[in-house]
Amino acid sequence: MSTQHLSDQNKRLSIALLTIILLAALTLIAGSSCKSPGEKPAAGENSAATSDTTAAARPSGDPLPSWNEGTVKKSIIDFVNSITTTGSPDFIQPPDRIATFDNDGTLWSEQPLYFQFFYALDQVKALSAKHPEWKKKQPFKAVIENNMGELMKQGEKGLLQVIAATHAGMTSDEFNTIITQWIDTAKHPIKKKLYKELIFQPMLELVRYLQANQFKTFIVSGGGIDFMRPWAETAYGIPKDQIVGSSGKSVYDYNNGNPVIRKLPEVDFIDDKAGKPVGIEKFIGRKPVIACGNSDGDLQMLQWTASNKLKNLELYVHHTDSVREWAYDRKSHIGTFDKGWDEAIAKKWLIADMKNDWKVIYPFDK
Amino acid sequence: MSTQHLSDQNKRLSIALLTIILLAALTLIAGSSCKSPGEKPAAGENSAATSDTTAAARPSGDPLPSWNEGTVKKSIIDFVNSITTTGSPDFIQPPDRIATFDNDGTLWSEQPLYFQFFYALDQVKALSAKHPEWKKKQPFKAVIENNMGELMKQGEKGLLQVIAATHAGMTSDEFNTIITQWIDTAKHPIKKKLYKELIFQPMLELVRYLQANQFKTFIVSGGGIDFMRPWAETAYGIPKDQIVGSSGKSVYDYNNGNPVIRKLPEVDFIDDKAGKPVGIEKFIGRKPVIACGNSDGDLQMLQWTASNKLKNLELYVHHTDSVREWAYDRKSHIGTFDKGWDEAIAKKWLIADMKNDWKVIYPFDK
Numbered sequence: 001m002s003t004q005h006l007s008d009q010n011k012r013l014s015i016a017l018l019t020i021i022l023l024a025a026l027t028l029i030a031g032s033s034c035k036s037p038g039e040k041p042a043a044g045e046n047s048a049a050t051s052d053t054t055a056a057a058r059p060s061g062d063p064l065p066s067w068n069e070g071t072v073k074k075s076i077i078d079f080v081n082s083i084t085t086t087g088s089p090d091f092i093q094p095p096d097r098i099a100t101f102d103n104d105g106t107l108w109s110e111q112p113l114y115f116q117f118f119y120a121l122d123q124v125k126a127l128s129a130k131h132p133e134w135k136k137k138q139p140f141k142a143v144i145e146n147n148m149g150e151l152m153k154q155g156e157k158g159l160l161q162v163i164a165a166t167h168a169g170m171t172s173d174e175f176n177t178i179i180t181q182w183i184d185t186a187k188h189p190i191k192k193k194l195y196k197e198l199i200f201q202p203m204l205e206l207v208r209y210l211q212a213n214q215f216k217t218f219i220v221s222g223g224g225i226d227f228m229r230p231w232a233e234t235a236y237g238i239p240k241d242q243i244v245g246s247s248g249k250s251v252y253d254y255n256n257g258n259p260v261i262r263k264l265p266e267v268d269f270i271d272d273k274a275g276k277p278v279g280i281e282k283f284i285g286r287k288p289v290i291a292c293g294n295s296d297g298d299l300q301m302l303q304w305t306a307s308n309k310l311k312n313l314e315l316y317v318h319h320t321d322s323v324r325e326w327a328y329d330r331k332s333h334i335g336t337f338d339k340g341w342d343e344a345i346a347k348k349w350l351i352a353d354m355k356n357d358w359k360v361i362y363p364f365d366k
Numbered sequence: 367m368s369t370q371h372l373s374d375q376n377k378r379l380s381i382a383l384l385t386i387i388l389l390a391a392l393t394l395i396a397g398s399s400c401k402s403p404g405e406k407p408a409a410g411e412n413s414a415a416t417s418d419t420t421a422a423a424r425p426s427g428d429p430l431p432s433w434n435e436g437t438v439k440k441s442i443i444d445f446v447n448s449i450t451t452t453g454s455p456d457f458i459q460p461p462d463r464i465a466t467f468d469n470d471g472t473l474w475s476e477q478p479l480y481f482q483f484f485y486a487l488d489q490v491k492a493l494s495a496k497h498p499e500w501k502k503k504q505p506f507k508a509v510i511e512n513n514m515g516e517l518m519k520q521g522e523k524g525l526l527q528v529i530a531a532t533h534a535g536m537t538s539d540e541f542n543t544i545i546t547q548w549i550d551t552a553k554h555p556i557k558k559k560l561y562k563e564l565i566f567q568p569m570l571e572l573v574r575y576l577q578a579n580q581f582k583t584f585i586v587s588g589g590g591i592d593f594m595r596p597w598a599e600t601a602y603g604i605p606k607d608q609i610v611g612s613s614g615k616s617v618y619d620y621n622n623g624n625p626v627i628r629k630l631p632e633v634d635f636i637d638d639k640a641g642k643p644v645g646i647e648k649f650i651g652r653k654p655v656i657a658c659g660n661s662d663g664d665l666q667m668l669q670w671t672a673s674n675k676l677k678n679l680e681l682y683v684h685h686t687d688s689v690r691e692w693a694y695d696r697k698s699h700i701g702t703f704d705k706g707w708d709e710a711i712a713k714k715w716l717i718a719d720m721k722n723d724w725k726v727i728y729p730f731d732k
Contacts, residue, residue, distance in 0.1 A: 233461070241584075243651065252642075261644060278616055284606070285609065286606050303625050304618070
């Protein structure tokens with residue numbers, strides 16, 4: 001499926017669906033923050049905690065084996081060497097080694113629609129058994145019948161109805177369980193793989209390489225913070241408290257001695273475009289020295305990082321592989337890479353060409 | 367000075383001043399996140415990164431030398447041993463080892479007024495040279511003349527005028543510089559010490575002890591996040607991104623290629639009372655297993671922590687030392703410890719009696 005040839009109707013639909021994703025994220029109950037004792041530890045914290053990253057102790061071998069040799073790979077490694085070598089004029093103290101990564105399209109795929117949107121649609125269908133009246137009532141009927149044209153006609157009001165009706169009253173534990181079950185079982189309609197398998201092996205290597213060099217790695221995504229946290233920690237090795245995203249407001253409820261956090265149907269923060277530097281300042285409190293993105297939604301994050309007085313590196317992932325992944329850029333309805341591309345070229349930021357720079361795309365390709 | 371004997375006028379004044387503190391915090395420009403290369407690294411990150419904290423490798427010696435032997439000290443050490451010993455039924459994986467600390471009254475003193483308030487008043491006076499008209503114009507005249515009675519008469523509108531007039535247009539770099547200069551030079555009116563010297567040595571030891579046992583330590587304070595970050599990282603060894611506090615809204619401004627974050631005069635988040643569990647969920651995404659506070663403003667944070675299914679510990683610092691620090695609790699205008707005290711007793715939470723449990727209060731007492 002080529003997303004560059006979506007019909008006009010699909011394009012309009014997609015824009016509206018982006019709205020629903022965001023609304024879904026913003027009105028969902030906050031995910032439970034309580035990890036079960038049996039759950040895997042965050043690889044990132046552990047690797048960071050045990051690694052000695054002075055230049056002398058730097059591990060031998062290729063830190064980025066899934067990257068083809070070339071300018072991009074060399075530039076990344078040269079950068080890390082220059083800022084971690086004691087005595088180097090570009091040396092950066094470990095606390096200042098902050099790296100931020102967009103998620104959709106940068107750490108995992110995002111086509112033909114943001115995966116969080118597929119979650120939202122699946123959730124409507126999953127709840128429909130408890131709501132037999134939905135089969136005859138719009139906008140739910142349209143979702144259940146996969147009638148996207150009709151769903152579009154319902155407009156934003158309809159989308160809000162879907163969200164409000166499907167998520168009201170959910171507890172944080174329930175939400176966390178639902179996300180975890182979905183991410184552990186739901187498969188991508190085209191790739192026929194679990195969504196969580198569609199993460200980028202070369203970017204995983206980059207995250208781990210930076211962590212091994214005492215970088216603190218953060219996700220800074222327009223996606224819902226509560227949607228990402230239940231699975232992204234394990235998938236990427238990035239701790240929950242280093243995941244920044246869009247969110248809704250919430251309140252504490254003592255609940256007769258069994259406290260819960262309840263989400264309000266109000267937007268709290270949109271972590272996209274100009275919201276990304278604001279999110280970085282709010283959650284991290286320090287300007288990154290590395291920022292990685294793939295779309296115009298990441299441009300301000302890269303600008304903010306490029307304004308760091310310390311040596312810094314900006315990387316755009318360019319989706320150029322129509323066979324192994326998807327190929328899209330300036331005219332795509334999702335992950336539009338247009339203004340960002342121009343600025344990357346003008347400012348000589350790194351652009352990773354997925355087709356040519358990456359030996360493999362997904363971990364299962366290895 | 368005994369704060370338990372403040373006159374009624376002073377009590378009313380104090381309540382209003384709490385308002386101005388918050389307003390000050392919320393309308394200030396966001397602090398710069400860019401650390402200079404020469405700045406000290408965050409001790410917490412470094413100690414956490416280099417420590418091996420398995421039970422077998424636990425360092426010998428007293429981890430809490432400034433704590434007198436007793437139930438509280440023993441309970442803390444027993445707790446840490448039980449949750450870090452591999453094979454213990456109470457073992458907690460490192461990623462779940464989250465500890466949250468209130469700041470004012472828990473990590474440093476807070477009498478006779480929150481130190482952030484002293485900063486706000488100092489800032490008005492510092493800026494008055496550029497505003498000669500303030501000498502004749504209320505509410506500025508009252509601040510410059512230390513006429514708190516008159517300032518009170520100006521009401522909330524007057525306080526807002528002060529804040530708006532003194533902070534509008536400030537850049538984040540300027541704000542960061544001002545906070546840093548103030549904390550490096552300003553002295554407490556009674557103790558005659560730098561404010562940053564009035565931190566609690568026994569709590570510093572507790573923070574480091576937990577970090578050495580692979581805890582991730584967070585500040586969760588009602589104070590301004592931008593007020594704390596420029597100095598708290600160095601003072602406590604808690605990284606900037608692990609400091610949660612009250613904040614104002616802000617926007618990204620590309621500023622012709624020199625991007626800045628500009629604060630809006632709107633409240634974003636009040637990280638106090640029921641806001642603390644919300645802040646924990648938003649910034650940390652995981653329920654703590656240790657929470658430390660000193661007032662009713664911390665009660666919900668301790669309740670939230672106590673609801674963790676993992677073994678957990680709640681600690682209240684009780685200000686009982688009128689000679690070395692201050693003695694106040696149920697009837698205090700700042701750091702009221704009333705409902706929290708009752709609940710701590712009912713639920714057998716730990717209460718550190720500063721007079722009896724702490725050998726020294728401040729680092730300079732050692």
